[in-house]
Each structure stands twice: as C-alpha cells, then as structure tokens.
Amino acid sequence: MLIKFLGNVDYLSSFADMQEFTQNRTDSTADEIWICEHPPTFTQGLAGKTEHLLSPTHIPIIQTNRGGQVTFHGPGQIVAYPLIDLKRLGIFVKEYVYRLEEAILKTLLQFKVTGHRVQGAPGIYIILDSPFGHQVLKKDQGLADMTSSSAFSGLGKIAALGIKVSRNKTYHGLSLNVQMDLRPFDFINPCGFKGLKTIDLSTIGCSPDKNEVAQVLTKKLEMYLS
Numbered sequence: 001m002l003i004k005f006l007g008n009v010d011y012l013s014s015f016a017d018m019q020e021f022t023q024n025r026t027d028s029t030a031d032e033i034w035i036c037e038h039p040p041t042f043t044q045g046l047a048g049k050t051e052h053l054l055s056p057t058h059i060p061i062i063q064t065n066r067g068g069q070v071t072f073h074g075p076g077q078i079v080a081y082p083l084i085d086l087k088r089l090g091i092f093v094k095e096y097v098y099r100l101e102e103a104i105l106k107t108l109l110q111f112k113v114t115g116h117r118v119q120g121a122p123g124i125y126i127i128l129d130s131p132f133g134h135q136v137l138k139k140d141q142g143l144a145d146m147t148s149s150s151a152f153s154g155l156g157k158i159a160a161l162g163i164k165v166s167r168n169k170t171y172h173g174l175s176l177n178v179q180m181d182l183r184p185f186d187f188i189n190p191c192g193f194k195g196l197k198t199i200d201l202s203t204i205g206c207s208p209d210k211n212e213v214a215q216v217l218t219k220k221l222e223m224y225l226s
Contacts, residue, residue, distance in 0.1 A: 080217060157190060
C-alpha cells in the first residue's frame with residue numbers, strides 16, 4: 001500500500017485526481033491512502049439537500065458524488081482518502097465503513113480520547129462532558145428521530161465519513177477534526193443532522209501535534225485496510 005501525504009491541497013483537484021485514479025486502476029494496481037488538508041470548503045453529498053445549508057456564505061460549496069449530506073473541510077482537519085480494492089481485500093461496504101470508524105476510534109484512543117459510534121449516523125462522536133472517560137452511550141442513542149435536535153444531546157461529532165464505491169474500488173473517505181476554525185459548521189446542519197455540534201480535539205482539551213495525529217491515523221488505516 002502506498003501512502004501519500006499531500007499537504008494542503010485544493011478540494012476540486014483532489015476530487016478529480018481520485019476519480020482519475022479509480023477509473024484508470026486495474027486489478028493489479030496497488031491500493032493507496034492519501035492524507036491531506038483542504039482550504040475552507042463545503043462539500044455536498046449525492047443526496048444532499050439545500051435545506052441543510054442554513055446561511056449564505058463566501059465559502060465555496062462543491063457538489064460531489066460521495067454519500068452523505070453537507071460537511072465542511074478546512075485547515076486543522078485531517079482528511080484521509082483510502083483508494084482501496086474491496087474485492088481484493090475480501091470485504092463489502094458495510095465492513096469497510098466499520099474498519100474506517102475503527103481506525104478513527106483507535107487513533108483517538110492513542111491520545112486518551114474515547115470515541116463512540118451512533119447507530120444510524122456514520123462517523124465518530126464524543127461525549128462532551130466526558131471525552132476522556134469510559135462512559136458508554138445510552139442503549140437507545142441513535143435510535144431517536146435523527147431530524148430532532150435532541151437526537152445528539154450531549155454529543156459532539158469529531159470525525160465524518162463520506163465514501164464512494166465504483167466497481168468495488170473506493171474513494172473519498174473520512175475527516176478528523178484536530179484544531180480548526182469550527183465556526184463554518186454553524187452555517188450548516190452537519191451531515192444533515194439538525195442541532196449536531198461539531199468539535200475538534202482542541203475543543204475537548206487535547207492538543208496533540210497535527211502531524212502526529214495524521215501519522216497515527218495513517219498507521220491505523222493501514223492496519224485495518226491491508
């Protein structure tokens with residue numbers, strides 16, 4: 001597997017490069033993981049609804065072909081694009097999503113942060129009043145009406161997923177918030193969920209070096225996707 005650290009790169013260029021790589025790869029093409037940041041950008045998923053864009057903004061809004069609704073990318077957020085042949089790896093999409101989330105959970109754990117899955121809402125969440133504790137979510141968390149502002153009460157989203165699979169080949173991927181300007185999330189319903197609070201590691205009192213987090217996340221992704 002080839003790992004590429006791309007730095008801060010334009011979103012549209014990355015999108016085009018991922019599409020080109022996926023269209024041109026063959027069964028013998030090695031898998032890759034691209035790690036990068038993007039300038040401030042909103043991206044909208046295939047099923048994205050304009051109602052989740054709450055206010056006019058000067059930040060560009062880009063339509064993509066990934067799953068999910070609207071999210072924000074900006075400096076201080078690590079973005080990982082795994083370009084994986086699922087057939088060769090021997091897994092299906094549901095298992096792939098599970099492994100992406102597991103890589104994020106184990107990355108957070110490396111920095112003593114406890115992340116959580118929420119049923120029906122892909123990504124990773126933090127219990128706001130106990131980010132370093134071992135409290136478990138309520139049994140019915142995530143089963144509530146996801147359009148309700150109370151569905152995520154007490155939680156903050158720290159990592160988002162948005163993937164595309166074409167001919168068993170994946171692109172797009174995940175984002176993990178480290179230390180970023182979170183204000184643009186106020187302009188949207190993050191990932192289409194009303195009232196969902198978005199956080200980063202800095203917000204919860206954890207301030208590791210961004211490059212260190214990127215290295216740990218990359219190693220976890222390699223472990224779960226090889």
